Amino acid sequence: MAQPKPVTASLRVAIAGNPNAGKSSIFNALTGLRQKIGNYPGVTVERKVGQARLDGREVEFIDLPGAYSLTAQSPDEAISRDVLFGWFAAHEPPPDVVLVVVDATNLQRNLFLATQIIELGYPTVVALNMVDQASSEGLEYDLAALARGLGVPVVPTVASRGDGLDVLRATLCEAVRSPLAVPLEPLVEEQLDALASALTAPAGLARAMALRLLATPGGDDLAADRFGPALAAQVRAARRALADAGVPWQGCEAAARYAWLTDLEQRASRARRRAGATRSERIDRVVTHRWWGPLLFALAMATVFQSIYAWATPLMGAIETVTGWVGEGTRAALPPGPLADLLVDGVIAGVGSVVIFLPQILLLFLFLALLEDSGYMARAAFVMDRLMSRVGLHGRSFVPLLSSFACAIPGVMAARTIGTRRDRLTTILVAPLITCSARLPVYALMIGAFVPDRPLLGGLLRLQGVALLGLYALGIGGALAVAAVLKRSILRGPTPALVMELPPYRRPLLQHVARDLTDRARLFLRFAGSVILSLSVLLWFLAWYPRVDVSAAPALAQQSLRADGRNPDEAAALAAETANWEGRLQLEGSLMGRLGRAIEPLVAPLGFDWRIGVGLVGSFAAREVMVSTLGIIFAVGGETSESDAHLISRLQHATRSDGSPLFTPPVVAALLVFFVFACQCLSTVGVVVRETGGWKWPCFMIAYMSLLAYGGAWVAARVTVLLGG
Amino acid sequence: MIDVLDRVAVLGLDRAPAGGWVRVVELREQAAENDCRLREMGLYEGARLLVQSTGDPVVVALLGTRLAVCGRCAQHVQVSLAAAGD
Ligand SMILES: Nc1nc2c(ncn2[C@@H]2O[C@H](COP(=O)(O)OP(=O)(O)OP(=O)(O)O)[C@@H](O)[C@H]2O)c(=O)[nH]1
Numbered sequence: 001m002a003q004p005k006p007v008t009a010s011l012r013v014a015i016a017g018n019p020n021a022g023k024s025s026i027f028n029a030l031t032g033l034r035q036k037i038g039n040y041p042g043v044t045v046e047r048k049v050g051q052a053r054l055d056g057r058e059v060e061f062i063d064l065p066g067a068y069s070l071t072a073q074s075p076d077e078a079i080s081r082d083v084l085f086g087w088f089a090a091h092e093p094p095p096d097v098v099l100v101v102v103d104a105t106n107l108q109r110n111l112f113l114a115t116q117i118i119e120l121g122y123p124t125v126v127a128l129n130m131v132d133q134a135s136s137e138g139l140e141y142d143l144a145a146l147a148r149g150l151g152v153p154v155v156p157t158v159a160s161r162g163d164g165l166d167v168l169r170a171t172l173c174e175a176v177r178s179p180l181a182v183p184l185e186p187l188v189e190e191q192l193d194a195l196a197s198a199l200t201a202p203a204g205l206a207r208a209m210a211l212r213l214l215a216t217p218g219g220d221d222l223a224a225d226r227f228g229p230a231l232a233a234q235v236r237a238a239r240r241a242l243a244d245a246g247v248p249w250q251g252c253e254a255a256a257r258y259a260w261l262t263d264l265e266q267r268a269s270r271a272r273r274r275a276g277a278t279r280s281e282r283i284d285r286v287v288t289h290r291w292w293g294p295l296l297f298a299l300a301m302a303t304v305f306q307s308i309y310a311w312a313t314p315l316m317g318a319i320e321t322v323t324g325w326v327g328e329g330t331r332a333a334l335p336p337g338p339l340a341d342l343l344v345d346g347v348i349a350g351v352g353s354v355v356i357f358l359p360q361i362l363l364l365f366l367f368l369a370l371l372e373d374s375g376y377m378a379r380a381a382f383v384m385d386r387l388m389s390r391v392g393l394h395g396r397s398f399v400p401l402l403s404s405f406a407c408a409i410p411g412v413m414a415a416r417t418i419g420t421r422r423d424r425l426t427t428i429l430v431a432p433l434i435t436c437s438a439r440l441p442v443y444a445l446m447i448g449a450f451v452p453d454r455p456l457l458g459g460l461l462r463l464q465g466v467a468l469l470g471l472y473a474l475g476i477g478g479a480l481a482v483a484a485v486l487k488r489s490i491l492r493g494p495t496p497a498l499v500m501e502l503p504p505y506r507r508p509l510l511q512h513v514a515r516d517l518t519d520r521a522r523l524f525l526r527f528a529g530s531v532i533l534s535l536s537v538l539l540w541f542l543a544w545y546p547r548v549d550v551s552a553a554p555a556l557a558q559q560s561l562r563a564d565g566r567n568p569d570e571a572a573a574l575a576a577e578t579a580n581w582e583g584r585l586q587l588e589g590s591l592m593g594r595l596g597r598a599i600e601p602l603v604a605p606l607g608f609d610w611r612i613g614v615g616l617v618g619s620f621a622a623r624e625v626m627v628s629t630l631g632i633i634f635a636v637g638g639e640t641s642e643s644d645a646h647l648i649s650r651l652q653h654a655t656r657s658d659g660s661p662l663f664t665p666p667v668v669a670a671l672l673v674f675f676v677f678a679c680q681c682l683s684t685v686g687v688v689v690r691e692t693g694g695w696k697w698p699c700f701m702i703a704y705m706s707l708l709a710y711g712g713a714w715v716a717a718r719v720t721v722l723l724g725g
Numbered sequence: 726m727i728d729v730l731d732r733v734a735v736l737g738l739d740r741a742p743a744g745g746w747v748r749v750v751e752l753r754e755q756a757a758e759n760d761c762r763l764r765e766m767g768l769y770e771g772a773r774l775l776v777q778s779t780g781d782p783v784v785v786a787l788l789g790t791r792l793a794v795c796g797r798c799a800q801h802v803q804v805s806l807a808a809a810g811d
């Protein structure tokens with residue numbers, strides 16, 4: 001056996017393994033960081049780095065995306081391969097030590113990759129993770145026999161509980177290089193020797209690279225990229241030689257390696273899995289059933305949107321009451337003047353109107369976390385695959401699209417698990433159409449204000465929840481339709497197939513879900529306290545400056561009261577109406593009013609007035625700004641009803657200058673549809689630029705989404721009119 | 726290597742009966758082109774698997790895990806029926 005490598009200064013440890021084996025869980029436990037984890041393959045798609053001290057040494061841990069083989073077939077797997085081969089970046093050397101995380105419930109399949117990695121010849125340690133689950137299934141292994149067979153230390157762990165991590169830490173300092181090389185057919189070995197001798201690398205690494213180039217689809221191109229055309233020609237020649245001898249290069253590795261692993265498992269196995277259907281299998285009989293599956297999925301979704309309304313309402317009421325108190329208290333404590341106006345009408349109205357939606361956003365994330373942690377995600381992918389394959393979308397696109405309900409950015413990133421470029425592009429381009437959590441405040445505000453809270457189907461559903469579900473469905477439908485068009489035109493290609501591991505169902509870890517939600521809440525509040533706060537101050541200033549002469553207000557107030565058939569001499573009514581007119585005159589004369597007038601022609605065909613137009617401009621910085629802008633506009637503009645000053649009732653009472661209501665059904669419909677389709681997120685555009693490697697596709701995305709948003713809004717308004725709205 | 730007897734009745738994995746053991750005989754070219762990485766996940770020539778449910782997807786148990794394979798891909802995986810014990 002090889003000698004332990006004396007490790008000096010700082011150490012770089014790469015954590016590799018199959019998808020869903022628990023790599024990120026181990027990484028988190030070792031570094032104290034909080035990488036995202038979840039019970040489905042393909043959670044991590046980037047390489048993440050974290051530091052820790054180990055035995056007095058500085059250690060850098062690298063959490064890698066999961067892979068089934070070093071024969072990388074998708075961008076996320078390619079990251080793992082490149083880091084392990086030292087190809088990742090010119091300035092980044094290969095790791096000093098590799099920690100391979102192996103799922104003990106699934107030993108052979110996990111060791112397929114593990115042996116490939118051990119063969120690279122780095123000092124390696126195997127963490128045999130999920131031993132809790134394995135023993136509950138009756139599985140038991142002789143760790144010494146495993147370690148002997150693999151030639152590296154094997155440490156049992158339960159990453160989710162932190163068991164075995166101390167031993168793992170200690171063992172990492174004693175990682176050894178193994179001489180392991182699973183023997184392939186003699187003809188293949190011959191070709192590998194020839195290819196390896198052309199590479200300048202240590203023997204183990206050279207053989208492993210040669211095998212990758214030989215057995216990867218597109219390995220000849222990879223060889224050309226990395227080593228030049230001569231090697232690519234050599235790879236093609238080797239494949240031809242093998243094919244001529246009746247050994248297809250595609251299958252030259254799997255059968256031999258699995259045969260070797262079967263043998264190893266037999267030697268190392270102490271107790272086999274108990275017979276009989278597992279709980280997961282029994283659940284899956286229903287969940288992946290042809291009819292029950294889709295039905296359950298639809299039911300789950302309906303419940304989610306229903307509860308986003310039903311459960312959040314009390315909490316939202318509480319937040320609203322508190323912001324109301326804070327506003328009144330501030331107004332009372334300060335002398336009247338610009339400072340009080342800034343704080344109450346700008347900061348509190350702006351930030352408060354967004355913060356109110358925290359409960360709904362947390363509920364959405366709670367459901368997503370449950371979905372990810374329970375293991376249902378992989379099943380839902382298959383339920384949706386039948387639908388998505390009809391429009392030519394990859395079944396793997398489901399996970400990216402579902403992540404986009406939280407935010408399009410992780411959704412776009414998750415498309416890295418998709419192997420074919422066309423399908424990856426299609427997924428990236430339609431992901432921003434999926435309703436992200438930033439749209440939720442806008443939807444919730446508009447629905448809360450203009451959709452009556454009526455029971456449907458005998459109280460089973462409520463109209464507001466159904467309206468919300470409808471908007472989400474419109475986003476999904478739009479995404480599928482656009483994907484269908486793309487896959488039949490500029491990104492034409494066959495519909496790829498879906499093969500996915502079904503992870504066992506697990507009870508979601510409460511502490512994990514709770515941590516997820518607190519992180520989310522912190523992020524959201526920080527966003528409200530920074531972006532929304534500063535934009536609120538800016539917007540308030542634009543509405544407040546320059547000061548306008550409002551001396552005409554009392555006369556106008558008397559006029560409008562008379563027009564309404566009310567008594568213009570009643571003091572209270574007159575005072576309220578005068579305040580309204582003062583606000584309105586100020587707003588119209590302000591910088592914001594002038595800006596709004598300039599863009600009004602653009603939005604007028606949709607039935608929007610300049611105030612909505614200003615909100616739309618703001619929403620291109622971040623969608624939630626629409627809500628805070630409306631909050632400020634209607635606070636400054638003094639659109640107060642006498643009963644209360646909440647934004648919802650202000651919107652309900654908002655009028656155009658001719659006194660007619662501003663938010664008529666066609667206007668609300670157009671506005672909502674606009675938000676369903678519009679590309680209003682700079683960060684998403686940024687990520688798409690990075691992931692597609694240029695501006696071409698992001699520009700295309702902005703263009704088609706803008707067209708869809710404007711056209712869709714226009715149609716929505718017309719249809720609503722036709723329907724009698 | 727694949728037993729000669731196994732070649733007797735070869736059918737697509739999508740048509741294999743639920744509850745039966747099968748052995749992979751051949752992966753048609755289309756299966757690989759279709760972006761599914763069957764061999765590395767354990768569906769290599771000669772692998773033995775238990776078909777748990779058929780339809781779309783086909784769910785198979787192998788090597789202690791369960792894989793779901795969509796119908797489009799399963800039809801390109803040629804299998805033969807195998808006895809439970811072999
Ligand atoms: N029962 C049990 N569950 C575990 C253990 N380790 C991790 N898990 C769970 O397994 C799931 C996958 O964990 P992750 O850490 O996200 O796995 P990963 O290898 O990083 O996965 P990818 O990033 O998708 O490649 C999560 O639901 C964890 O909570 C363990 O030792 N025992």
Ligand SMILES: [Mg+2]
Nearest residue numbers: 023024043044
């Ligand atoms: Mg991970």
